[in-house]
Amino acid sequence: MITELDHVGIAVADLEAAVEHYRRTLGLEPVHRERVEDQGVEEVLFAVGTSYVQLLGALGPETPVGRFLASRGPGVHHVAYRVEDVAAALERLRAEGVPLVDEVPRPGSRGTRIAFVHPKGMGGVLVELVQEG
Amino acid sequence: MITELDHVGIAVADLEAAVEHYRRTLGLEPVHRERVEDQGVEEVLFAVGTSYVQLLGALGPETPVGRFLASRGPGVHHVAYRVEDVAAALERLRAEGVPLVDEVPRPGSRGTRIAFVHPKGMGGVLVELVQEG
Numbered sequence: 712m713i714t715e716l717d718h719v720g721i722a723v724a725d726l727e728a729a730v731e732h733y734r735r736t737l738g739l740e741p742v743h744r745e746r747v748e749d750q751g752v753e754e755v756l757f758a759v760g761t762s763y764v765q766l767l768g769a770l771g772p773e774t775p776v777g778r779f780l781a782s783r784g785p786g787v788h789h790v791a792y793r794v795e796d797v798a799a800a801l802e803r804l805r806a807e808g809v810p811l812v813d814e815v816p817r818p819g820s821r822g823t824r825i826a827f828v829h830p831k832g833m834g835g836v837l838v839e840l841v842q843e844g
Numbered sequence: 845m846i847t848e849l850d851h852v853g854i855a856v857a858d859l860e861a862a863v864e865h866y867r868r869t870l871g872l873e874p875v876h877r878e879r880v881e882d883q884g885v886e887e888v889l890f891a892v893g894t895s896y897v898q899l900l901g902a903l904g905p906e907t908p909v910g911r912f913l914a915s916r917g918p919g920v921h922h923v924a925y926r927v928e929d930v931a932a933a934l935e936r937l938r939a940e941g942v943p944l945v946d947e948v949p950r951p952g953s954r955g956t957r958i959a960f961v962h963p964k965g966m967g968g969v970l971v972e973l974v975q976e977g
Contacts, residue, residue, distance in 0.1 A: 712871050715848055715893030720925050723967050732967070737925065737941045738845045759925065760848030762896050786968035787920040791851050792870065792892065807869045832857050834865070835919035 712800050712810050717793035718756070724785050726768030730755050745820045752776050752801040754820060765791075771790065789827070791839035797824050800840050804828060808834035817844070845933050850926035850974040851889070851896035855909050859901030863888050872897065878953040880922050885909050887953055898924075923962070924972035930957050933973050937961055949975070 733739050739757040745752045751774025756763045762768035767788055769777035779788055794800040797816045806809060812827035819825035823842030830837045856862035866872050871888040879886045884907025889896045900921055902910035912921055927933040930949045938944060945960035952958030955977030963970045 713892055716852065716895040716897070719849065719852060719920075721923075721967065721969055729967055736937055736942050736966075759846055762849040764849070764923075765860070784968055786963070787852075787923060790854075790897075790920060803871070804869055809869050830919070833869075834854065834862055835917055836854055 712794050712796070712803065713745040713792045714795060715793040716762050716804045717791040717839075718789060719764045720754075720767055720789040720791060720839070722767050722769070722779050722785050722788040724780060726753055726755060726766060729766050729768075733757060733764070733766065743821060747820050750775070751815075753816075756821075789839050791841050794840050794842055797826055797840045797842035801826050804832070804834070809833070812837075816840075845927050845929070845936065846925045847928060848926040849895050849907065850924040850972075851898045852899055852920060853887075853898045853902050853922040853924060853972070855902070855912050855918055855921040857913060859886055859888060859899060862899050862901075866897070867892060876954060878950075879903070880953050882950075883908070889954075922970040922972050924958075924974050927973050927975055930959055930973045930975035932960075934959050937965070942966070 730741055741755045742758045743756040751770045753768045755766045767776050769780060771777055809832035810829040812829050816824040816826045826840050826841045828838040862873055874888045875891045876889040878890040884903045886901045888899045900909050902913060904910055942965035945962050949957040949959045957975045959973050961971040
């Protein structure tokens with residue numbers, strides 16, 4: 712059901728500084744920027760082969776990424792897998808008893824459909840499933 | 845200089861249980877297993893498109909992954925980028941003042957050449973550079 716590692720989501724304290732750092736040190740160029748109000752983030756994507764690196768800046772301290780930064784500091788926030796059918800993937804996880812954050816798919820950035828799986832069901836890793844639009 | 849997201853390294857408390865969980869819930873099949881004594885880990889790789897997910901079991905409590913598990917619990921341990929020339933990539937990072945774990949490349953699993961970059965130089969993310977053999 713999984714076709715690619717879609718992206719690694721990385722929480723950063725200063726989005727503009729982090730974008731410049733990734734550009735300068737790793738030679739990556741941003742390909743997309745989007746403010747996702749319902750997730751409380753502004754994201755910048757870098758294309759890395761067939762995957763992305765996603766830098767996440769919090770829109771405020773009381774957002775999921777804002778709380779993550781306050782409690783754990785900057786670092787890897789989630790791992791996203793590209794799937795052909797996010798609803799089918801969710802159904803498989805539910806059938807296996809894996810706790811979900813999203814019981815049904817919802818809109819993500821770039822016109823995708825996404826769902827998050829609870830880290831307690833995936834060995835401490837917040838997992839996102841991404842179906843391209 | 846980066847051609848792909850090579851893998852995401854995930855520290856797990858029980859390698860066999862985690863392999864079975866990834867197989868059952870995400871439908872992934874392991875493609876490689878290796879005991880890397882000098883890193884103090886046993887790793888299992890799952891191919892995910894052109895990348896890998898790497899589950900890491902510690903060979904003991906006084907290994908890097910053992911200490912990571914004790915202090916932070918299971919979860920994402922590092923992010924690895926595939927590069928054409930790991931020595932050249934290290935040189936670029938050094939020139940940009942990024943602190944390195946490995947000053948020169950060393951052998952990794954699967955016949956790769958690798959080097960780790962210090963998380964304090966990459967916004968809290970332990971970064972690995974991987975050159976295929």
